[in-house]
Amino acid sequence: MMNKFLLAVTGLLLLASAQMGCGAEKTDPNLARDIMAELVAVNTAPSGGSNTSEAVALLVRRLKAAGFEDSEVASLGQTDALQNLVVRYPSENPERQPLLLMAHLDVVEALPKDWTYEPFAMTEDDGWYYGRGTNDNKAGAAILIATLIRLRNEGFKPDRDLIVMLTADEETTGNATKWLLKEHRDLIDAEFALNTDGGPILLIDGKPLALMLQTSEKIYVSFTLEATDPGGHSSRPHRDSAISRLSRALVDLEAFEFPIDLNETTRTFFERWVSIAPEDETLIRAVLSNEQDPDALLDEHYYNAIARTTCVATQLHGGHAENALPQTARAVVNCRYLPQSDVATVRNQLRKIAAEYDVSVTDIDPSVPSPPSPLSPHIVGPITEIAQSMWEDIDVIPEMSTGATDGAFVRNAGIPVYAVAAIADDPNDMRAHGQDERIGVKAFHDSNEYWYRLIKAFSTPATHTR
Numbered sequence: 001m002m003n004k005f006l007l008a009v010t011g012l013l014l015l016a017s018a019q020m021g022c023g024a025e026k027t028d029p030n031l032a033r034d035i036m037a038e039l040v041a042v043n044t045a046p047s048g049g050s051n052t053s054e055a056v057a058l059l060v061r062r063l064k065a066a067g068f069e070d071s072e073v074a075s076l077g078q079t080d081a082l083q084n085l086v087v088r089y090p091s092e093n094p095e096r097q098p099l100l101l102m103a104h105l106d107v108v109e110a111l112p113k114d115w116t117y118e119p120f121a122m123t124e125d126d127g128w129y130y131g132r133g134t135n136d137n138k139a140g141a142a143i144l145i146a147t148l149i150r151l152r153n154e155g156f157k158p159d160r161d162l163i164v165m166l167t168a169d170e171e172t173t174g175n176a177t178k179w180l181l182k183e184h185r186d187l188i189d190a191e192f193a194l195n196t197d198g199g200p201i202l203l204i205d206g207k208p209l210a211l212m213l214q215t216s217e218k219i220y221v222s223f224t225l226e227a228t229d230p231g232g233h234s235s236r237p238h239r240d241s242a243i244s245r246l247s248r249a250l251v252d253l254e255a256f257e258f259p260i261d262l263n264e265t266t267r268t269f270f271e272r273w274v275s276i277a278p279e280d281e282t283l284i285r286a287v288l289s290n291e292q293d294p295d296a297l298l299d300e301h302y303y304n305a306i307a308r309t310t311c312v313a314t315q316l317h318g319g320h321a322e323n324a325l326p327q328t329a330r331a332v333v334n335c336r337y338l339p340q341s342d343v344a345t346v347r348n349q350l351r352k353i354a355a356e357y358d359v360s361v362t363d364i365d366p367s368v369p370s371p372p373s374p375l376s377p378h379i380v381g382p383i384t385e386i387a388q389s390m391w392e393d394i395d396v397i398p399e400m401s402t403g404a405t406d407g408a409f410v411r412n413a414g415i416p417v418y419a420v421a422a423i424a425d426d427p428n429d430m431r432a433h434g435q436d437e438r439i440g441v442k443a444f445h446d447s448n449e450y451w452y453r454l455i456k457a458f459s460t461p462a463t464h465t466r
């Protein structure tokens with residue numbers, strides 16, 4: 001298996017250099033960086049009006065200047081501000097379903113007073129590019145656009161359409177992706193998707209140890225827990241007030257644990273993670289054994305979140321006056337359930353706990369089920385082989401995100417998604433969403449090269465592997 005892939009990749013590299021040799025226009029090696037700098041300089045956070053139209057417009061100008069036709073570039077959205085970009089690099093002779101490539105253009109808010117660097121300008125300093133979105137996810141957007149331009153300059157002929165989709169509101173509602181899937185499915189339909197928004201390389205003590213391959217995400221759902229009471233004067237209290245009953249329900253909820261339940265991705269994750277964290281081997285083996293539910297797992301919040309559905313109270317409201325018995329008390333409970341589970345199981349469990357105290361449980365918004373994408377060899381193979389050709393001895397470890405991205409909606413629509421940003425970063429100093437967000441200069445350029453090779457591998461006839 002390994003050797004076959006190696007041969008396929010080697011063949012591809014030869015083919016790539018042959019194609020580059022034939023009078024192809026040379027692409028500026030700093031193109032991706034320059035595009036990222038332009039994107040970072042456009043404030044696509046809420047303080048910029050959550051507006052992605054300017055970012056889309058500058059990318060459209062870049063693409064047109066590189067020879068992309070009007071028919072290949074679509075700027076579209078539900079509002080003038082929330083614009084998405086969909087670019088199609090067509091195959092003259094498509095032999096396979098298209099490949100979808102994903103990133104998002106919006107960013108989390110950044111307040112200049114909290115930052116050492118200007119957040120909405122890219123600054124290079126001491127081996128890092130600083131600026132909001134350098135890591136999440138304007139690097140990915142820039143790399144995808146730069147790669148399409150590079151491929152076009154080289155006259156590359158894919159055997160399937162390549163589609164780049166850059167979305168407008170991943171950090172908030174994800175409505176843009178849902179809308180594209182619902183209203184413009186024909187523009188983005190694909191056999192599977194590669195997402196730049198997830199799947200880092202874990203850089204530990206300066207060594208790239210593992211490429212995380214995100215194939216799955218936990219599913220987000222929130223519930224309102226509510227206790228009601230006739231109320232009255234607080235000078236003549238009765239037992240079991242609305243606040244007391246709600247509180248007891250929340251205490252019981254915290255003491256409850258959903259059972260450990262592994263899927264293909266999380267089982268493989270734990271099996272391979274032992275070599276990254278040998279100090280946790282005993283605990284990980286216990287989780288894998290399916291026989292016990294070790295107490296120690298509860299103190300390992302990351303492992304625990306991977307191994308089971310979790311629910312936690314996140315907001316609390318109750319009472320209407322300092323001197324009155326509360327007529328209502330309400331809590332928001334946010335759950336992240338496993339993709340192999342379902343919302344009814346979670347809701348029923350909460351109701352069982354809450355019913356003891358006459359507390360009701362209602363869903364706040366419907367959740368979007370997102371099945372784990374299968375670890376298919378014809379997809380995981382090239383991802384692994386190209387990584388191993390670039391980073392010696394690197395492991396590829398499938399992971400299930402405990403958070404959620406646009407990938408969840410795409411999986412829900414039946415398109416498997418693999419997030420594999422391949423950006424090397426120290427897991428103990430990840431700054432996405434935080435202050436002084438940054439990406440390593442080398443990490444960025446390596447990721448750019450990885451994506452170039454990856455996209456070619458998945459659209460070159462010589463690498464058909466089944």
Ligand SMILES: [Zn+2]
Pocket residue numbers: 104136137170197405
């Ligand atoms: Zn992101």
